[in-house]
Amino acid sequence: MALHSSGLSSTYRIVWAPKRQSPPxxxxxxxxxxxxxxxxxxxxxxxxxxxxxxxxxxxxxxxxxxxxxxxxxxxxxxxxxxxxxxxxxxxLRKRLYPVTxxxxxxxxxxPLNIPSHPSSDGPPIENFELRQGLVVKKGSAYFVDAGIQKPIKLKNPRRPGSKVLLLSGKIKGRLKFKLLSKSKLEFFxxxxxxxxxxxxxxxxxxxxxxxxxxxxxxxxxxxxxxxxxxxxxxxxxxxxxxxxxxxxxxxxxxxxxxxxxxxxxxxxxxxxxxxxxxxxxxxxxxxxxxxxxxxxxxxxx
The missing domain is CATH 3.40.1280.10 (SPOUT methyltransferase, trefoil knot domain)
Structure with missing residues (x-):
């Protein structure tokens, strides 16, 4: 069973995400x-x-x-x-890096332990965390492997094999996800x-x-x-x-x-x-x- 991506309100709280340096x-x-x-x-x-x-x-x-x-x-x-x-x-490493x-x-x-490398295999409760994901195609559908139990089904096609950033969290018992643009993100x-x-x-x-x-x-x-x-x-x-x-x-x-x-x-x-x-x-x-x-x-x- 896949989880569908969903919109989030602008008032979300992230477990841990230091801001980017300014200037970079x-x-x-x-x-x-x-x-x-x-x-x-x-x-x-x-x-x-x-x-x-x-x-x-x-x-x-x-x-x-x-x-x-x-x-x-x-x-x-x-x-x-x-x-x-x-x-x-x-x-995601086994998918992207064969033995060489x-x-x-x-x-x-x-371990790098940067914000997009969460330490858990599931979304936090009543909070959000940054996750790195990989776009995969199954049949005619597109999903994101984000290291959690179930793949996230995307509403719109994305290039298979591309990396994406997303927020994930469990709010009021429901799993919530949002894809992010790295260039617009304020976090490292x-x-x-x-x-x-x-x-x-x-x-x-x-x-x-x-x-x-x-x-x-x-x-x-x-x-x-x-x-x-x-x-x-x-x-x-x-x-x-x-x-x-x-x-x-x-x-x-x-x-x-x-x-x-x-x-x-x-x-x-x-x-x-x-x-x-x-x-x-x-x-x-x-x-x-x-x-x-x-x-x-x-x-x-």
């Missing part, structure tokens, strides 16, 4: 991330830790770039595959990942405020107010770029024929007086996004 955060990540790991097991663990770090700070898009666009790193595909896998609700060598150690990945629902084949200058064209992270940048102590003012002035997504374990962003930009200071709005050293010789990308992500998250929170209050 996009990050640039090097394609050779974790290339220094000797084994796929270690690579998988580090990529998983990086994805979870991005989710903690509600990053909406991860763009994987190549140090040398003329010699793309094959690790980019592995990063995207694992990121996409982790952002898929656990109850890339996902051999997927069982070791940390996960990370979209893409691979950029061009150079840094090309990918940065669509951003008005661009932050580079580098140990050669201006200390966060000296630039924090400038950073806060710059972020406050934009509504469109801000871009934060990270270097690799081999090369910092200054070296990467120079290798592509650019001056880093000309490409970015500001270059920041988020870890002044670092106590180790090199900081890994995932470590830089935690340090940098902690400060960005603080600045965004302070602007809202």
């Amino acid at each position: 955060i996009h990050v640039l990540l090097p394609s050779n991330f974790a290339s220094d790991a000797a084994h796929l097991r270690e690579k998988t663990l580090r990529i998983g830790q990086l994805c979870r770090a991005l989710a903690i700070f509600r990053v909406e898009k991860a763009i994987i770039y190549h140090e040398d666009p003329k010699n793309p790193d094959p690790s980019a595909k592995l990063i995207k595959t694992i990121f996409d896998y982790m952002n898929t609700a656990p109850y 060598p890339e996902l051999r150690f997927a069982g070791l990945l940390p 629902t996960g990370i979209t990942t893409q691979i950029h084949q061009g150079d840094l200058k090309e990918v940065l064209k669509s951003y008005s405020y661009k932050i580079a992270t580098s140990r050669k940048g201006i200390s966060i102590v000296d630039v924090v107010e400038r950073l806060k003012t710059g972020i406050a002035a934009v509504k469109s997504p801000i871009c934060i770029a990270f270097g690799s374990y081999k090369k910092g962003l200054y070296e990467i930009a120079e290798g592509q024929g650019y001056n880093l200071d000309d490409l970015f709005s500001v270059v920041v050293n988020f870890i002044p007086d670092q106590g180790v010789r090199t900081v890994r990308t995932e470590e830089a992500v935690y340090a940098s996004l902690s400060i960005i998250n603080y600045l965004l929170s302070s602007l809202r209050n």
